[in-house]
Amino acid sequence: MRDTPTWADPASHIARHTPDMAQFYFSPAILQATARRFRDGFPGLVTYAVKANAGEEVLANLVASGMRAFDVASPREMYAVRALCPDAVLHYNNPVRSREEVAVARAVGVASCSVDCFGELAKLDPLPRETEVAVRLALPVSGAAYDFGEKFGAGPEKAAALLREVAAMGFVPAMTFHPGTQCADPAAWGAYIEAAADVSKTAGVRIRRLNVGGGFASHRDGVAPDLEAIFDHVAVVTRRAFGEDAPALVCEPGRAMVAEAFTLATRVKALRGCGAVFLNDGIYGGLFEARDIGMGDRIRVIGPDGAARGGEAVSRVVYGPTCDSLDRLPAPVALPGDMAEGDYVLFDGMGAYSRAIATRFNGYGPGEAVTVARLG
């Protein structure tokens, strides 16, 4: 393990330092355990979608856990991965690229690219022919927090035509899809895998690999999603749909890989008489995603001494620290009635799309992550 945590958990750090800036707590042990869970359970190659959290300690701990392949979307992500792992395999799965970006992809030797239109496929011509080119399929699929197919992907007919062109250009043919983020329903993957088998058959092109994307839901409330049920379904449907010609499988989780490894600790700046709470972080910081997919309920409150608040829950309007009136969580949050100014509101499962998106608007935004042995 790369980092040796200095602190047992967030509460002990808070009790000692009473940080007045919002703060992430990071557990390398949890991240590495999640990486093992994917590696042991997923029936193929596990890659990490860097955009979910490109923190150096995240990438370094994934490399330490044995991860060697990464889904990158931009030259900066390529360089960030290669800086920590010079022999990392790069899958460049942002289907829209400038010609300059394609030149970088060639220079760093990306192994695989996704495409969803002929114009973008033509732009890949400078790449060596041992490069894998994966046609990105889009279906109207439900079950995710929002639909990735709206922006990227080709419908089945166009995907078949693209796949033929990929093969004609001499690239290694593959297919890919993304069922949408925060998806807990194995059937979403199953529908895509069956459609991919049909596309491959229609095109008359045998695909070397099928990348089943990311989208694996993280634990936001209630019970944690059953990743193994998704892994098993992916294996079963792939065998059934492709038979003897089954392609090797790849997945590229972002959220589910990293979410559990971070807790965001915010502090109560003020409690208004009306019950409203002002925190030192909000939608311009680590809570950015709340606007789009809600908050979940993995929220707890501790006092400055590290002791948990346990008063009966009160529903409160929660504001962030900036002077912008939009800086407010989208719905009231149930928080302990005995919470007080100076307390800490901890949001668990915040490793994905949180620090990666947080701004410095108005001089706020979470500070560096503090490494801990455990988060609970």
Ligand SMILES: *Cc1c(COP(=O)(O)O)cnc(C)c1O
């Ligand atoms: C964002 C993204 C991912 C990761 O998605 P999660 O929902 O975080 O798992 C994987 N692949 C591609 C192409 C993406 O754009």
